[in-house]
Structures are given as C-alpha cells and as structure tokens.
Amino acid sequence: MVKKKIKDEWKITPYEPIGVVAAQSIGEPGTQMTMRAFHYAGMAEQVPTGLPRLIELVDARKTPKQPIMEIHLNKKFAKSEKKAMEVAHRIEYLLLDQVAKVKEDLGEKTIVITINNDEIKYHGISVDNIRSKVRSFFKEKDVRVTSKDNKIKIVFGNKNKLIDIRKVYIKLSKLHLSGVKGIEKAMVIQQNDEYIIFTSGSNISDVREVEGVDTARVFSNDVKEVEKTLGIEAARTVQVQQVKYVMDSQGLYVDVRHIMLLADAMCFDGEITSIGRHGLAGGKPSVFARAAFEETVRHITEAAVTGTVDRLQGVTENILIGQTVPLGTGRVKLKVKL
C-alpha cells in the first residue's frame, strides 16, 4: 500500500470512543430496517437482505442462507455469451436425473435411462458424454451397457441381487455428470461489456480450477468460505462489502469507516469472530463486563474457581463500581503532578 499523508483534521481525536460511535451509527439505521424488512414477508425470498442478512453477517454464521458467487471470466471467454455459457455449464453441478429419466425394472433386472434431448441441449452436454460417464460408472461390474439413440439400457447379470440393483439405481440417478460441487445454478449476465457468471451456491477453490475462469476475480458472499480459501484479509474485505451492500440496498447511508471498524473488530483475531456471547462480547477480559452482559453466574463462578483479577480497564466495569470511564475526558491526565 502506498502511504498517504493523512490530514490532521481527518484524524480522530485521541480517546474518542469510536467503537460506541460505530455501533450507534450502524445500530440506529438498523432499527429502521426492522420496520421495513417485514413488509417483504410472504415474498419468495431468495437471498436474505435487510436485517436477517445483517444479523447473519454480524453473527459470522458458518453457513449463510443463500451463498452466491460472482465469477469473472478470462478474456477468451468473457467477450461472447456462447463461450461464457460453456464455462457456466462447466460450473453448474449436474446430476443424471436432471437431464434423463432413470427407470428400473426389477423383473427384467434392467435399468433404462431415457435422456431428455431438450435438457441436454440446454445444459450443453452430449449423449456420448453421458454414455461414457455411465460406462465408467459400471466398470468392473457384471453388467452390459447398450445404447440406442437417446436411450441407455443396463442389463444386470445373474450375480446381482435385486437389492444391489436398487442400490445401484439410487446411486446412478444421482450420477455426477459435470460441474462443481455446491453450485446449484449458474447464470450468465452481461455487465460492462463482459459476460460474467452468477451462481447460487459457493465453492471458491473448485471454481477457480475451472477452465475459463479468471482466478483473480472470483467473488463469494460467504465470508467464512472466503476466510478459509483466501485468508482473513480477503474475508474482511468481503465483510465490509457485504454489510455496505445490505445498508445500500435498504437505502440507508452509513459511513464505510464504521463498517470497516466493525469488520476489523471481527477479524483481528485472525479468524472471523462473531459479535455477541460467543464472540467479541464473550471474549472481553473483564469478569464484570462479561457477567453484566450475559450468563452472569457462569462468569462469576468461573472467576472464583480460577482466581481471576479484574483490572478494571473497560467501560462497563468502571461504571459498575462508580468510577470515571477510561475514555474521552476520563482518560486524559495531568502530566505534571502538583
């Protein structure tokens, strides 16, 4: 990063309680969001927006309700929709029963796969491709695979019991034809004269392996996953961007620096920490501060067992005992003792 000289007037005054100000600045618009978010009740919700999404972000949930990816493509693929579609088909997770009808006949001991021509055309996959996948699925088994037009017939040998056929049938209908695991849907959308892919479902590491994907420009809204694959710095950026997005989509303005502070607080441990009992608030060093927040008795008994000393350096504990708070005017001291 290039270091820029910061103007003095931009600097925050020493001992300014920026955390409280940030919390209030995000919290107050949040109250308005509650009122508006419920108006959307009953709509088919795809991606949670508004307050539910904000709570999800602040709680650092492991699995967001609807992970979404934004995938940019190489120069070769980005310029034409057809090429982009190719990549999309490579990304979208496709199972056999999505493009074909699989039928078992236990009397004849056969399974018949009827491929839907429209579906395979739409998903950009050929009959031969499916056939070879099915063939390799039945390798080293006592079966005979024949095919004609869009039909694949599997005849089982006498060694196979009926229950085996049923087991195979279930596995076969969920046969993985193409795509990346976890990506339910991939859509091609034109944006600023290049074609990009939006997906529902997220899998950063595998998507980056796919041919045609610009590895540097793969985005996901799953903060935890970003943290795992790209590291904490990337996760922080995504966190900021996501909170900002929620606020913007509700038509609320919050200065980014408040959101950045929130993200910094959540990330400075080296991993994403939630706000709340199990996260930041629960990790406060002061016994009194924790006891005042939640689960009072647990914290006091724990402190008693371990002989904890509360150094009274936080805000809550100082208010509790009736001292000045070590912030603002309470922090400045006279240098010269008289």
Add this chain to the structure above:
Amino acid sequence: MNTGVYVNGCLVGYHDNPLELYNQLVASRRKGEITKHANFSYNKTFNSFYINTDRGRARRPYIIVDNGKSRLTQELKDKLNSNEIGWEDLVNMGVIEYLDAEEEEMAYIAQWENELNEKHTHLEVDLISVLGTVGGSLPYPNHNLSSRNAMAASQTKQSLGLYSANYTNYYLSRSYIMYYPQLPLVTTRTYENLKMGNHAAGQNFVVAVLSYEYNTEDAIIINKGALDRGMGRVVMFRTSTAEEKRYPSGQKDKFEIPPPTILGYRSEEAYRYLGSDGIISPEVNVKGGDVLIGKTSPPRFLEEISVFGIIEEKKRESSVTVKSGQVGIVDSVMVTDSLGGNRMVEVRLRDIKVPELGDKFAARSGQKGVIGMILPQEDMPFTKDGIVPDLIVNTHAIPSRMTFGHIIEMMGGKAGSIVGKRIDGSAFVNDNIDDFKKMLKDNGFDEYCEEEMFDPITGRKLRAKIFVGVVYYQRLHHLVSNKIHARSRGPVQLLTRQPTEGRARGGGLRFGEMERDCLIGYGSSMLIKERLLEESDKSTMLVCARCGSIGYFDYTKNKTVCPICGDSNKFYKVEISYAFQLLLDEIISLGVNPKILLEDKA
C-alpha cells in the same frame, strides 16, 4: 350424502334435505313455534347443518323480505309513527328477526328498500346499525378514514361528562363530572335512540381553523374567557377508604387520632383536621400529607410478654392520607360496614379541574390535541360579527389526516346553531352539506363557513379568510395535574439505595443503558460518573489494607473491623456505587470471597 345436524356443536342426527330443513325451521321460528334466539345455518363445504341456541353470539336485526316485498309495510310504519306498536311487537309479529354471524351466510340482504328484488331475503333496518354504540355516535364517519374513526371511537371512551346523574351516591376511587355538558349540535340517530344525551360528555366549541403560532404539532389555543365561563370544566372525585380490620390474633384496627407516642407518628399538623372519632369532616380543604382517616393498627408480630406479665401495647400508625401533590376539598364522608362486617369509612375528595396548559381535548373525528396556549379573550382573533372562537386548531391538522367528517361537522354545527336546529350526522344517511350551505347563506353567512377575521393585537384584518365552525369537543381524562412530575432530591430504594421509580413514589426518570451509551460516545466520562454515582447510589466502602476484604464500622466498640484480620487495622475509604457493594455481598453469599486490590490513582 346425508347432512349432519348439529345443535350447539353436538351432532344429533342426519337429514336428507338441509335447505328444506332450513326453510321449515325458519318458518316455525317466525311463527313463534321455536324460540327467537335460535339461529340456523347450512354449510355446504362441511355439509353440516348448525342450530345454535346458546349464549354469546352477536346477533343483528333485519327486516324480513318476502318475494321482494318488505314485511314492514306502510301500514305498519304508520302504526309505528303513532306509537301504536313498538319494536318488540315487530319482532313478535315476525317482521323483524335477529340473525347471528352464521345465519347471515344464508341471507341475501338489501341495503335499501328500493333495491329489493326477488332474490333478497332480508332488508337492513337502518344502515347505521352496522356501527355499534360508540361508532354509531360519531358524526359523518363515512367521510373519514376508517383508522380515524377507530381513533375517534377510542377517544370518545376517554371523554369526561356526566356518567350518571346520581353521582353524589357513588364512591368510585376516581371519577369526573363535567360542569356544563351539552348535547352535540351534530348528532346521530344512534346517539338519539340510545339517549346518550342523558350523559353527554362534551361541549360545542366555536372553532377557527388557523395556524396561530401556539397551536403547532396538534396543540390547540383556547379562549381564557370561555374557560372562565366554565367551558371544559370538570370536577374530579377521589375516594379513600379505610376499614377497621380484624387480625387473627383477635386484635383490630381503631379509628382515632393516633397518640404522639405511637410508632410512625406523623406531625401534629397532619392530624389537625380530624374529629375526635379520627375522621375528617366535610368541606375541609386538604393537601398532600394531610390525614383523612386516623387509624392505628396492632403490631405486626405478637410481642413477647414482658417482665411484668403484661403484653405491652405497641401499636402502629396506619392512617389514610392525601397522596403527595394532591389537593382537594372533602366532599363527603361515609361511615358504613364493610363486606366483612367491620366498620369502614369512605372519604370522597373533590377537586375542580379547570382546563390548563397540556390538557387533552378531542373532536369526534380522531382530531385530538393538547392545550398549547390559553389566550385572554381580548387577544383572540375575532370575526367581523364580533364572534370570538373558543378554540383555534391548526390548519395542518386537516390535509394529511383527511378527516372530512370534521369539516362537515363544523359546517353542520355552525348552520345548526344559526338556524336553531340539531343536525343529523349519522353515517350514510344524514343531513347534507348542501343544506348547510343554504342555511348559512340565508342567514347572511358565507356558504363555505369562511369569515373575515381581525387580529386584536394589531387591529389589522387577517389576510386570509378563516374557516370558522362549531364542533363538539370532548375533554379527555389525560389531565396534566394528574401526571405532572419532577424530582430533585427524593426517596431511594431500600435494597440498592438508588432513586425510586414512578410518579407515585416521587421517583426519578431512568437514565438507561442507551442514554449511558450516548454519553460514552460523546466521551464525557465525568458526566456519566455524576449521573450514575453522585446523583444515584454513592457510598463509601472500607477496604482492609492488609487483606483487601470489606470492613465495617462497629458502633458498639467504636472502631473499624475487618472480618478476616480483626480490628486494629488500617483501612482505605473507597467511593463506590452501593450497587457494587451489594454485588460483592451477593457474591460473598454464593460462597466466593472477592477481594479489592487497591493502587494509587495515577
């Protein structure tokens, strides 16, 4: 499939032809063979026939219609008009029947007689009957938003009036009587039929719609002259009760002037109005702290028998006093027996409540407001005829709320007061705005109720014409004098030594967590300390210099003691909140030993 027949929810049998059954049952009910309280209905989707005769069903009357002809014929109407027959007769004659919610599904009801056709089974008696007692008494509700009517209905229930003509015989814990209640100039048929005018709650005010500085944000400006003439004046009655209770020990309370030696004796001054029987006399001016009924009670716990074998008489003071901040005149004193057979005294105080700044008024269209200014009559704007309005409401109260009923009531009230006639403002069928215009014009007023007005302070004519009308305004029972509250110093709670909460206990206003956060956010930490410590539960704690445990001062030995190191020790005096001391005590009670480590303040 046979239809199940249910009587009051119990399956009693089956029937092949439910509609025929319905017609038969209804016919015999109209003949009087079956009780008129029964209702029948057939539900096609459930294929069930319901007969309901139990209580608690809301029912509504309808005129029965045969082949498109109302059973209420002109002949019957004439008889009704000449008072030959009444409502009950119509019900008994089978002209009118009551339907419950379920049977309404069987009926096809016409709203007007002229729209009747062959298919109709019933006819509404009057469209206003779809509204209840309160809703039906609102003027022109069909010109307002439904939410405004709902508000108007709930405000009407809060109005002060003449709840009963024999109010002198009531000893209600709190009640109000209006001085000069009036019948509304714009009434409704519901209002008239229920004779609600017998306990009217409101007065007809001359209202000008005018933005006049002190009526912003739904405030109202009121005419001092009108107040002096008794407008909006109510008297509040408040009853205090005391009973000579019997206790399990056989002792009982006693009405008397408590002797000065008694536990909890007030000042002599507090008892000065009491008669020798310990009860106050009527027409005495009392204020907060004065005793109304002097009473003594036996001790809470039976004392031990003293050395001389006599049970020492240690009674408690338990008088009934006027609550602090209240004033009044003793209106009436009643001595009677309680349900338990004990002697009981009821003292009723009376206090005149002249409208003051902040008292609440409301019209019958959801237009409520509090008094923002009381102007002397000579400072109120007046019309060219010399009419001075009683009330000035703000123009901004009208457009966004769209209470057009309020405007029509103003016009109707004005027209009615000029012509000397009460106006029917019932829902749907009512006196028309065109009539008012004509009435006003014929009497030399502007047909749109606008008046030229003059500002008495400058003497100039107001530049705009002002809409002036007559509206029925109600005084609502949110009186400032019953709510006003402030605290500088006052009582504290026993447990936490923090200020008490609530007006009745002279408490403070809570400085809550979010308020605290704001001060932290501002960085004013001395101010937080002052709010949360100095003005709350500040106390000093003794901390043992050697072991850090909390010491105390032993008054019998006149020294400080540490529970661990014993006495003769060095102690530090620490200023902390009493709540913290309480917390430490509670932690100790858990079996945990907290210690205070002290260091010099940097």
